[in-house]
Amino acid sequence: xxxxxxxxxxxxxxxxxxxxxxxxxxxxxxxxxxxxxxxxxxxxxxxxxxxxxxxxxxxxxxxxxxxxxxxxxxxxxxxxxxxxxxxxxxxxxxxxxxxxxxxxxxxxxxxxxxxxxxxxxxxxxxxxxxxxxxxxxxxxxxxxxxxxxxxxxxxxxxxxxxxxxxxxxxxxxxxxxxxxxxxxxxxxxxxxxxxxxxxxxxxxxxxxxxxxxxxxxxxxxxxxxxxxxxxxxxxxxxxxxxxxxxxxxxxxxxxxxxxxxxxxxxxxxxxxxxxxxxxxxxxxxxxxxxxxxxxxxxxxxxxxxxxxxxxxxxxxxxxxxxxxxxxxxxxxxxxxxxxxxxxxxxxxxxxxxxxxxxxxxxxxxxxxxxxxxxxxxxxxxxxxxxxxxxxxxxxxxxxxxxxxxxxxxxxxxxxxxxxxxxxxxxxxxxxxxxxxxxxxxxxxxxxxxxxxxxxxxxxxxxxxxxxxxxxxxxxxxxxxxxxxxxxxxxxxxx
Amino acid sequence: xxxxxxxxxxxxxxxxxxxxxxxxxxxxxxxxxxxxxxxxxxxxxxxxxxxxxxxxxxxxxxxxxxxxxxxxxxxxxxxxxxxxxxxxxxxxxxxxxxxxxxxxxxxxxxxxxxxxxxxxxxxxxxxxxxxxxxxxxxxxxxxxxxxxxxxxxxxxxxxxxxxxxxxxxxxxxxxxxxxxxxxxxxxxxxxxxxxxxxxxxxxxxxxxxxxxxxxxxxxxxxxxxxxxxxxxxxxxxxxxxxxxxxxxxxxxxxxxxxxxxxxxxxxxxxxxxxxxxxxxxxxxxxxxxxxxxxxxxxxxxxxxxxxxxxxxxxxxxxxxxxxxxxxxxxxxxxxxxxxxxxxxxxxxxxxxxxxxxxxxxxxxx
Numbered sequence: 072x073x074x075x076x077x078x079x080x081x082x083x084x085x086x087x088x089x090x091x092x093x094x095x096x097x098x099x100x101x102x103x104x105x106x107x108x109x110x111x112x113x114x115x116x117x118x119x120x121x122x123x124x125x126x127x128x129x130x131x132x133x134x135x136x137x138x139x140x141x142x143x144x145x146x147x148x149x150x151x152x153x154x155x156x157x158x159x160x161x162x163x164x165x166x167x168x169x170x171x172x173x174x175x176x177x178x179x180x181x182x183x184x185x186x187x188x189x190x191x192x193x194x195x196x197x198x199x200x201x202x203x204x205x206x207x208x209x210x211x212x213x214x215x216x217x218x219x220x221x222x223x224x225x226x227x228x229x230x231x232x233x234x235x236x237x238x239x240x241x242x243x244x245x246x247x248x249x250x251x252x253x254x255x256x257x258x259x260x261x262x263x264x265x266x267x268x269x270x271x272x273x274x275x276x277x278x279x280x281x282x283x284x285x286x287x288x289x290x291x292x293x294x295x296x297x298x299x300x301x302x303x304x305x306x307x308x309x310x311x312x313x314x315x316x317x318x319x320x321x322x323x324x325x326x327x328x329x330x331x332x333x334x335x336x337x338x339x340x341x342x343x344x345x346x347x348x349x350x351x352x353x354x355x356x357x358x359x360x361x362x363x364x365x366x367x368x369x370x371x372x373x374x375x376x377x378x379x380x381x382x383x384x385x386x387x388x389x390x391x392x393x394x395x396x397x398x399x400x401x402x403x404x405x406x407x408x409x410x411x412x413x414x415x416x417x418x419x420x421x422x423x424x425x426x427x428x429x430x431x432x433x434x435x436x437x438x439x440x441x442x443x444x445x446x447x448x449x450x451x452x453x454x455x456x457x458x459x460x461x462x463x464x465x466x467x468x469x470x471x472x473x474x475x476x477x478x479x480x481x482x483x484x485x486x487x488x489x490x491x492x493x494x495x496x497x498x499x500x501x502x503x504x505x506x507x508x509x510x511x512x513x514x515x516x517x518x519x520x521x522x523x524x525x526x527x528x529x530x531x532x533x534x535x536x537x538x539x540x541x542x543x544x545x546x547x548x549x550x551x552x553x554x555x556x557x558x559x560x561x562x563x564x565x
Numbered sequence: 566x567x568x569x570x571x572x573x574x575x576x577x578x579x580x581x582x583x584x585x586x587x588x589x590x591x592x593x594x595x596x597x598x599x600x601x602x603x604x605x606x607x608x609x610x611x612x613x614x615x616x617x618x619x620x621x622x623x624x625x626x627x628x629x630x631x632x633x634x635x636x637x638x639x640x641x642x643x644x645x646x647x648x649x650x651x652x653x654x655x656x657x658x659x660x661x662x663x664x665x666x667x668x669x670x671x672x673x674x675x676x677x678x679x680x681x682x683x684x685x686x687x688x689x690x691x692x693x694x695x696x697x698x699x700x701x702x703x704x705x706x707x708x709x710x711x712x713x714x715x716x717x718x719x720x721x722x723x724x725x726x727x728x729x730x731x732x733x734x735x736x737x738x739x740x741x742x743x744x745x746x747x748x749x750x751x752x753x754x755x756x757x758x759x760x761x762x763x764x765x766x767x768x769x770x771x772x773x774x775x776x777x778x779x780x781x782x783x784x785x786x787x788x789x790x791x792x793x794x795x796x797x798x799x800x801x802x803x804x805x806x807x808x809x810x811x812x813x814x815x816x817x818x819x820x821x822x823x824x825x826x827x828x829x830x831x832x833x834x835x836x837x838x839x840x841x842x843x844x845x846x847x848x849x850x851x852x853x854x855x856x857x858x859x860x861x862x863x864x865x866x867x868x869x870x871x872x873x874x875x876x877x878x879x880x881x882x883x884x885x886x887x888x889x890x891x892x893x894x895x896x897x898x899x900x901x902x903x904x905x906x907x908x909x910x911x912x913x914x915x916x917x918x919x920x921x922x923x924x925x926x927x928x929x930x
Contacts, residue, residue: 184760184834207764229710240708242717243685247877258903263877264830265677265852268898269908269926270726271684274717278710295766318625324648324738364766366788423706425626455707456626495708503711510711514698518915522713525910538712 076535078166082144088124091168094136099174101125110169113154113161114216117418117472118501122149122163129174131249131257131287138285139255141168147534148253150281152193152224155216157419158500160228160280160536167534170285172223178202179288185263186293187246192223192286196230199291208293211238214496215404223286229278231496233329233403236454237362238294240496242277249288250276253527258284275522280498281533283526297362300328301372302396305384306353310334310449313355314429316382317453320359323378325371329360330454331403337410337448337461338402344409347402348395350386357384357453358403406450407461414446414463418475422486423457423495435485436460443478445471457495458486484509499537507537508544516541567618569632571691571699571730577611578728579697581920590724590922592634593661596670598884600723601896604924611728613665620731621705624649627736628688628705633665633729640664644736652680652737654771656813665729671721674813675771675782678849684720686735692719692727695916705733718911724922725930726915740784743770745805746797748779752841755779758797759850760834767793773812775819775846782809812848819846819855825885827869829854831878840872855883870898895927905929 082090091100101107102124112119128134141148147167154161163169175191178199182188183206188199196217200209213232214220220230226248231240238244247261261273276283307313313332320327333341334355342349349356357379361371372389379387390396402409410417424432433449440447450459460482464475483493483506493499493506507516519538523530539547581588589608591597616634624647631640637657644650654674655667668690673682689703703709703716719727748758755774762769762781770784780802783793794801802808811817820826829840833851841847844857858865866882873880879898900908905927912919912930923930 183764185832186763229714231708235708239681239685240710242714243681252903256903258907259901260904262830262879263832264879265849266671266682266721266830268879268881269900269904270722270911271671271717271720272904272907274684274714274720278714283713295764298766321627321738322625324741326737363785364768364789364792366792367768367786370786370788423708425623425628425705427623427626452708457706457708490704491706492704492709492711494711495706496710498710499712507711515700515702515712518694518698518700518715519712521914522715522911525907525914 078145078147078164078534080144080146080166082146084123087144087146087168090140091124091126091137094140095126095128095133099127099129101127110151110154110163110171113151113156113159115157115159115500115502117466118159118162120163120165122169123166125169125171127171127174131251134170134251134285134287135255135257137168137170138251138253141531142253142255142529145529145531147531148285149533150227150285152221152227153195153219155220156224156228156498156500157421158494158498158502160498160500160533162501162536164534172221172285172287175223175287181206183208187263187290188293189288189290190222192226192289193221196220196222196225203293207296209296210244210291211294212241212244215407222289222291226277226286226289227279227281228498229496231452231457233331233452235452235457236330237326237328242274244292245273245277245289246292247290248273248276248286250284250286252284253529253531257287261290278498280500280537282523282537283532285532297328298364299368300360300362300396301368302358302360302390302399303372303375303379304349304388304390304399305357305359305379306350306386307355307357307383308353308385309383310355310433311430312383313357314426314453316357316379316384317426319378319382320375323374325361325375327359327375327454328362329358330452331358332356332449332451332453333403333406334449336446337406337450340409340413340448341402341406344412345401345405347398349402353385358399403450410448410461410463415465415467418462418464418479419497420458420460420462420479420482421494421497422483422491423455424486424489424491426453426456428489428491432458432485432489436482439478439481443474445475445478452495455495456491480506501536504536504539504543505547507539508547513541513544516544568615569618570616571693574611574613574616574728574730575693575697575699578693578695578920581609582695582697582918585918585920587920587923590728592663592666593636593659595657595659595662596666599670600925602925604928605922613663613728616730619643626705627707628733629736630705630731630733631664632731633663635664636660637662637664637667645739648739649736650739651734652686653677653683654813655683656815658814664732668720668732669722669724669729675773675809675848678772678852679770680737684717687716687720687732688735689733690716690719690729691731692729694727695918695921699730700727703733707735723925725912725926726921728921740770742787742790743782743784743805744790744794745780745782745802745808746794746799747802748781748799749777750779751777753836756834756836756841756851762797763850767796771809771848772850773846773848780805780808819857822857823886824857824859826883827856827858827880828883829856829869829873829878829880831873831876835876835878837872873898897926900927
């Protein structure tokens with residue numbers, strides 16, 4: 072369900088394509104319907120649009136030329152990495168250029184001394200860790216799409232993963248960016264030191280969802296691989312007790328590398344799918360990973376085991392070997408596709424809440440689930456309060472997607488109400504644009520628009536995403552008053 | 566103390582905006598030496614000192630929210646009472662230092678290279694922009710990607726984009742134990758050791774080198790620290806806590822003479838003698854160099870900044886008394902034209918009438 076404003080391009084479609092063909096070789100400019108189809112959506116396949124043209128540059132100079140061309144003729148530009156994003160951030164603009172960074176695949180330099188990797192934006196997240204492995208180093212942020220997602224997209228979305236509580240998000244793990252502005256100017260942000268003079272543009276660019284500039288090079292920080300990682304699996308007969316256990320572990324002064332929770336429906340789906348050895352009779356499980364030196368992990372495993380037992384865990388297991396540790400994680404990492412097996416479709420939400428609000432949020436979500444008659448499986452980055460409720464639905468049932476979206480919107484609004492946020496790591500994109508009106512007031516949204524204008528006054532980069540217009544919020548507000556009737560045009564089906 | 570003067574602050578800013586008169590933003594006035602104040606000599610003061618109070622602190626959520634004028638030591642004491650700390654180990658430089666000033670300067674101490682900077686732990690803030698609007702960004706949760714990261718943009722902006730009213734910070738448990746090992750070696754050996762160790766999972770939490778002495782602090786679980794002491798060797802330093810405190814607060818002899826002090830942040834492996842020997846002290850595994858110089862003229866400053874740039878870093882004149890400092894258009898490394906343009910545009914976006922701390926960071930913003 073999306074509406075994007077019409078562009079005011081000053082160049083005809085054919086002239087634009089011809090101009091791009093002059094800048095790139097012909098195979099790198101796609102404008103035939105069958106070539107454009109793969110680009111019509113990202114990981115949020117419910118939202119689709121066919122771009123006017125796809126450009127696949129190979130050099131920074133080409134990116135500069137394309138952006139300068141678009142700037143000159145007021146053509147919208149949407150940058151795209153691997154297209155694994157879950158919020159429609161890379162949804163194309165029908166009158167615009169879809170700028171794919173897929174050809175920027177080189178790891179430019181690994182510097183073990185400085186513990187950095189300088190890479191092109193199209194390098195896959197996991198490929199960085201694989202390349203750094205020979206030095207005993209790795210790149211910490213590990214979104215579950217890490218096999219496929221690229222670092223440029225990670226920076227644009229400020230991606231997280233299961234190890235954020237201890238190791239931070241993308242913003243904590245990058246050191247330098249090269250970006251191209253909409254005018255075509257190449258800027259270097261950050262440096263080889265641990266800080267840079269002036270404003271923290273590195274932070275501002277991270278998570279800016281392609282609205283401020285196009286990322287053409289990223290220098291990430293690497294960390295030494297921990298000597299040892301161990302995981303504990305605890306079962307609970309009450310999900311509230313599992314939530315309390317999380318607080319108790321932290322109160323004991325231990326920051327686990329990963330702390331994940333799954334509810335009964337998610338446990339069952341995952342267990343049926345990958346046979347991770349999860350207890351099927353539990354209402355919730357916690358996976359607690361501890362990493363560090365041998366001694367530190369040994370000491371913390373003992374203490375966490377005690378805390379979990381004291382918190383009412385019905386069973387606590389420690390992975391007996393590396394194979395079992397990976398198996399415990401396999402269930403969690405496969406949770407989304409596992410849910411995909413038991414339902415024709417699912418819709419993944421991404422709110423974050425203060426952890427102490429978990430019982431309240433779970434209770435209201437269960438009530439909403441009954442009200443909308445749609446089951447919810449809960450997967451939860453428990454350590455940092457990031458919820459991923461998965462709403463199970465069937466897109467072939469008329470009206471069910473609309474109901475799902477409304478239900479999802481309610482969950483996000485609930486997250487804001489309890490002091491959290493509508494998105495912890497997936498980004499606003501097109502998907503949560505209306506909920507931005509709930510999280511921010513009009514002065515704050517205007518400030519965001521002013522920030523955007525500091526980089527892109529004409530609004531050509533990824534138009535219509537991330538920050539709603541005040542007009543849109545007024546409409547959304549009105550919609551809330553007359554709830555139920557969604558004033559959006561018919562949605563394309565998948 | 567628990568006082569909310571945001572309305573009063575807002576009115577003062579709105580008035581200043583209307584009259585287009587600059588404001589000099591002051592918390593505890595502990596960092597008056599920092600940045601360039603030449604444009605603020607006759608400016609009206611906007612004082613945050615009374616805007617105090619911890620608004621929420623949940624040890625199990627690892628989050629604290631406080632008004633900007635809350636003294637740093639009040640926050641540190643409250644956290645310590647609960648076995649927690651500000652992970653970026655900020656210097657105070659005076660008892661009056663506030664949390665708002667600390668974040669506005671993005672000041673971080675010895676632990677920075679190993680756990681992160683002030684900006685890394687900033688989760689959200691409430692601010693007043695140059696139009697006198699009270700705005701909130703970020704929040705009190707660890708993961709939040711809704712909207713641009715305006716909170717982090719405030720860290721290090723020195724008030725030039727907005728006046729911080731409240732900040733929310735992530736905190737961490739105090740390590741179970743800390744111990745410091747000491748080595749006699751050359752600067753090259755020190756850098757080599759630090760780089761070799763940094764590639765292994767040792768629980769290092771601070772490092773410094775000056776005049777042939779390398780110090781390395783280890784933090785963590787008791788057994789882990791003892792094992793690491795065995796691994797890296799060296800001799801144990803007595804009263805190490807005092808040493809790191811003095812380093813952080815710049816009370817070591819190195820810092821206490823009146824010479825102008827340069828701060829150089831650059832690639833940690835830069836090993837040229839002028840940035841390792843004699844008048845230089847380094848920390849952060851080599852990524853931060855403090856350099857004293859009796860020469861304070863423009864060409865010396867330009868020289869240091871060019872050298873820093875060679876190692877992909879930057880240099881700023883951290884402390885110098887006003888009458889001697891010749892490097893006055895800004896004390897910070899000049900920005901490239903492209904970045905300067907973005908900086909000016911952002912200033913315009915937050916403070917269109919240029920009333921908030923004009924010139925404190927750069928002449929034009």
